[in-house]
Amino acid sequence: MGFIVTEGMEFISGWGGKWPAPAKLNLMLRITGRREDGYHLLQTVFQMLDLCDWLAFRPVADGSVSLLSPIPGVPEQEDLTVRAANLLKLHTGCEAGVCIEIEKKLPMGGGLGGGSSDAATTLVVLNRLWGLRLPKQELMALGLRLGADVPVFVFGHAAWGEGVGEELQPIMLPEQWFVIIKPDCHVNTKEIFCSEGLTRDSKVIKMSDFLAGEESNDCTEEVCKMYPRVRDAMNALSVYAGARLTGTGACVFAQFPSKEEAEVVFQALKNEWLVFLAKGLNESPLYKKLEQE
Known part of the structure; x- marks a missing residue:
């Protein structure tokens, strides 16, 4: 062709x-x-x-x-x-x-x-x-x-x-709002996955377990131990809501049911951190645009 x-x-x-x-x-x-x-x-x-x-x-x-x-x-x-x-x-x-x-x-x-x-x-x-x-x-x-x-x-x-x-x-997930902090460090994903302390034998769960509240990230402990700025960002965000690591980081995030609640936290953190305010989506905006073309 x-x-x-x-x-x-x-x-x-x-x-x-x-x-x-x-x-x-x-x-x-x-x-x-x-x-x-x-x-x-x-x-x-x-x-x-x-x-x-x-x-x-x-x-x-x-x-x-x-x-x-x-x-x-x-x-x-x-x-x-x-x-x-x-x-x-x-x-x-x-x-x-x-x-x-x-x-x-x-x-x-x-x-x-x-x-x-x-x-x-x-x-x-x-x-x-x-x-x-x-x-x-x-x-x-x-x-x-x-x-x-x-x-x-x-x-x-x-x-x-x-x-x-x-x-x-x-x-299908609730399309809630997120406050995301990007610490001023770059996490080496390979380094994390090669770490001797990384948990590699977590129990297999079902989708229903996640929907019922199982939201752990097996990389969090190792990343926070090896990258103090990620730990600091987790602590800063945890003041307002449950903070979690995305993948191996370095970004950490917290979830909020409304834009107004997320905006308050965003404003409180933006002077000390690189912070993003974003809405969760079930469908990619890329495919929505494709449908419009």
Whole structure:
């Protein structure tokens, strides 16, 4: 299958518009075992947020994939969006090119999935704009080759995750409000998962157990021990509500039933911390925009 950019392609619906790449939270994370290849077996719950990066795609005639403004410190060809577009081209034989513009709103290294979400939006949107028509499951499989969190963003719905996080089932969650603190540190995920003190034999639970209140994160103790600023952020947020770690962090969050309650906590913390106020979503805003195009 081969595609070549033609004159006027930029006027096709979607080209030049902005596409959301939402953040996510891990509302629970249990480590239930370890595979022979070293990957950990997990149970987790993902929920999207209305906090997003924004991506724009512009067709180019020479078949190249590039960024309008590369992220400082990240080689362009190693950027997940560039890798996603090139992987899609390789997988389908597509000859089209694209220049990608990323408007970063999500903090890097916080555990909110910004890079993975950017990659997923790239796969999903270019699949539409290039007319490739790959099914969602095929895009999810491609996404897994880019990173363990990419499939959930392609999936596009709040999800119960198992395996290494890629076995997903939709889950309906209250769309409540979150206050999220990003401590001024970057947690090394590999370091956490290699830690000797990490719990790796948590009991397997059911989705109903989570919905009944089982919200533990097996990484919390090790991350707080190794990263004092994460511990400090947990303590600061715990003054107002139950604070939890998302994934391996570094972001910590607390949940509130109303925007007004969350806003009070946001205002109280914003002078001392990098804080975000966001609403939980069951459906990704990416797919809502796709439906509107």
